[in-house]
Amino acid sequence: MTVLRPGLLATILxxxxxxxxxxxxxxxxxxxxxxxxNLSMAGDEWSLRHYRALIDNPAWLQGVWLSVRIGLVASLxxxxxxxxxxxxxxxxxxxxxxxxxxxxxxxxxxxxxVSALTLYFFxxxxxxxxxxxxxxxxxxxxxxxxxxxxxxxxxxxxxxxSQLDRRIDLAARSMGAGLGQRxxxxxxxxxxxxxxxxxxxxxxxxxxxxxxxxxxxxVNAVTLPRMMWMGLRDNIDPAIAAISVLLIVIxxxxxxxxxxxxxxxxxxx
Amino acid sequence: xxxxxxxxxLLTRGGIMLRSRLLLLAPLLMFLALAYLLxxxxxxxxxxxxxxxxxxxYGTALxxxxxxxxxxxxxxxxALVTVLAVAAGYMITLLxxxxxxxxxxxxxxxxxxxxxxxxxxxxFGWLAMLSNRxxxxxxxxxxxxxxxxxxxxxxxxxxxxxxxxxxxxxxxxPLASAMRTVDERVLLAARGxxxxxxxxxxxxxxxxxxxxxxxxxxxxxxxxxxxxxxxxILGGGRSVLVAELIWLxxxxxxxxxxxxxxxxxxxxxxxxxLMLTMRFAKGTGR
Numbered sequence: 085m086t087v088l089r090p091g092l093l094a095t096i097l098x099x100x101x102x103x104x105x106x107x108x109x110x111x112x113x114x115x116x117x118x119x120x121x122n123l124s125m126a127g128d129e130w131s132l133r134h135y136r137a138l139i140d141n142p143a144w145l146q147g148v149w150l151s152v153r154i155g156l157v158a159s160l161x162x163x164x165x166x167x168x169x170x171x172x173x174x175x176x177x178x179x180x181x182x183x184x185x186x187x188x189x190x191x192x193x194x195x196x197x198v199s200a201l202t203l204y205f206f207x208x209x210x211x212x213x214x215x216x217x218x219x220x221x222x223x224x225x226x227x228x229x230x231x232x233x234x235x236x237x238x239x240x241x242x243x244x245x246s247q248l249d250r251r252i253d254l255a256a257r258s259m260g261a262g263l264g265q266r267x268x269x270x271x272x273x274x275x276x277x278x279x280x281x282x283x284x285x286x287x288x289x290x291x292x293x294x295x296x297x298x299x300x301x302x303v304n305a306v307t308l309p310r311m312m313w314m315g316l317r318d319n320i321d322p323a324i325a326a327i328s329v330l331l332i333v334i335x336x337x338x339x340x341x342x343x344x345x346x347x348x349x350x351x352x353x
Numbered sequence: 354x355x356x357x358x359x360x361x362x363l364l365t366r367g368g369i370m371l372r373s374r375l376l377l378l379a380p381l382l383m384f385l386a387l388a389y390l391l392x393x394x395x396x397x398x399x400x401x402x403x404x405x406x407x408x409x410x411y412g413t414a415l416x417x418x419x420x421x422x423x424x425x426x427x428x429x430x431x432a433l434v435t436v437l438a439v440a441a442g443y444m445i446t447l448l449x450x451x452x453x454x455x456x457x458x459x460x461x462x463x464x465x466x467x468x469x470x471x472x473x474x475x476x477f478g479w480l481a482m483l484s485n486r487x488x489x490x491x492x493x494x495x496x497x498x499x500x501x502x503x504x505x506x507x508x509x510x511x512x513x514x515x516x517x518x519x520x521x522x523x524x525x526x527p528l529a530s531a532m533r534t535v536d537e538r539v540l541l542a543a544r545g546x547x548x549x550x551x552x553x554x555x556x557x558x559x560x561x562x563x564x565x566x567x568x569x570x571x572x573x574x575x576x577x578x579x580x581x582x583x584x585x586i587l588g589g590g591r592s593v594l595v596a597e598l599i600w601l602x603x604x605x606x607x608x609x610x611x612x613x614x615x616x617x618x619x620x621x622x623x624x625x626x627l628m629l630t631m632r633f634a635k636g637t638g639r
Contacts, residue, residue: 105463105464108477168378172377206395238381292472328477
C-alpha cells in the first residue's frame, strides 16, 4: 500500500498536465461545427456541413476503405512473419539471436524519416520492374507498412512467449508431438492473446501511418491519413475537424470500454 | 553438428528438423533484408553518387550554413522538448503510480486516450487550439483579454507544444516502471527520521527513479530527432527540422544526394547515441 500519497501541489501540477494532454482533443469539437469554410470556431450558429462533406465527398470513404485494406494486409503479413520469427528465436535460441533481433528491430529504432527514404528507394526500384508492387500502389504501401510495424509484432509476441512455460512444449515433445503439432496445437494456442494484441497494434499503426506513407504515395494510393495531410498543409479544411472528432470519439470509446471491462474483471476476482 | 536446445538437451532428431526450424527465422529476416537493408544500402549509394561520385554531399551537409542551421535548430528544439516532456511526464506519472485508485484511473485515461490518437489528429487539435481563429485566440478576444490574435502556431512555439504533447506518453512508461520499483520502506525510513515531504521527494524519491528519468529522456530525444509530421504542420514551413529538410530535398527542390547524405548521418548519430547509452547503462549497472 502506498503510504505517502502525492500532496496538493503534486496533484495540481499533474492536473495541469492532464488538461494539457486533453486540451487539443476537446478544441477540435467547436471547430468541427463551424459554419465557415476555414478553420474557425462555431459561435452562435452551429452547422453540420463539414460532417455532411465527409459523406458527400466519396474521396473520404475511399480513403477509409483503402486504409482498412492496407491495414489488414500489412498487419496479417507482419504478424505472421513476426510470429514465425519469434517462435524460431524461442525454440532454437540461436547463438546469433541478438543480431537477428537487432535486424528485426531496425525499422522501429531508425528515425522514421530515414525509413521513409529507404522505403521510397525500395518501392521506386520495384516500380521499374512491375506495376503491381511499387511506388504509389496498394501493395507497395501495404508492404512498406508491414516493414514498419513488424518490429512491434515481434516485441509483443516475444513477450508473450517469454511468459510461456517451456515445460509445456517439452511435455508435448516427449509425448511424441511433431514440430507442426507443437507449434499449432500447443504453443500458438497458448500465446493467442499475444498474437491478437500484435494483430491489433500492427493494424492500428498501419491505419494511422503517415510519415512513410507521405514518401511512397502521390495520387493513387491516398490513405485516410494522406487525405487528412492534404487538407492540413495549406488551407485548412474544417472537414479535417469533423473526421478528427469521429476518430477521437472512437478511440475514447474503445479505451473507456477496455478500462471498464478490466475494472469489472478485477471486481469479480 | 549436434545442437543444444534451450534446456541444454541434445537434439538427436534429423537434420531436416533443424532446417525446418531455421525456416521459421528466415522469412522475416529475408523480408527485412530485401525491403529494408538492401534499399538502405541504395540510399547510401545515392549519398556518394548523386549528383556526382564522391563525398561532396557529406561535405555540403556538414558545412552548408542552411543545413547546419537546421541541424542546430533540431538539436536545440529536441533538447527543450525532451526536458519539458520528461518533466511533465514525471508530474503526471507520480499521480498515476502513487495516487488513490480513482485518481489513478483518471490519469490513466488522460494518458491512454491521447496515446492512441494519431499524430495527425493531435497536430490538428493544436491548430484548432492555437491558430489565429482557434479556441484560445477566439476566447481571448471575446473576453477582451487580447486586442489582436497571438501568433501561436506556424512558429517554434507551436512545434515545441505539439512535440511535447505527442511525447509525454512515451516519457510516462519508463518513468512509471522506475517509480513502481521504488522501495516503500526507504521512503518510510526517511520519514521516520524526520525528513520533510519535499526533502523525501527531492533527496530520496527522485534519485531512486534516476534510471527511469534517463531512459525516458533518451527515448524522447531519439523519437524527437526523427519527427516529421508535427513540425511540418505546426511549424508551417518556417521552422524546418532535419526530417522535414530531407522531405523538402526529395520532393520540393530535389537534391537526392544531399537528402541521402543527411539520412545516413542521422542514422549514424542515433546509432552512436544508442551505443553510448548502452555502454553507460552497463557501466552504472556494475
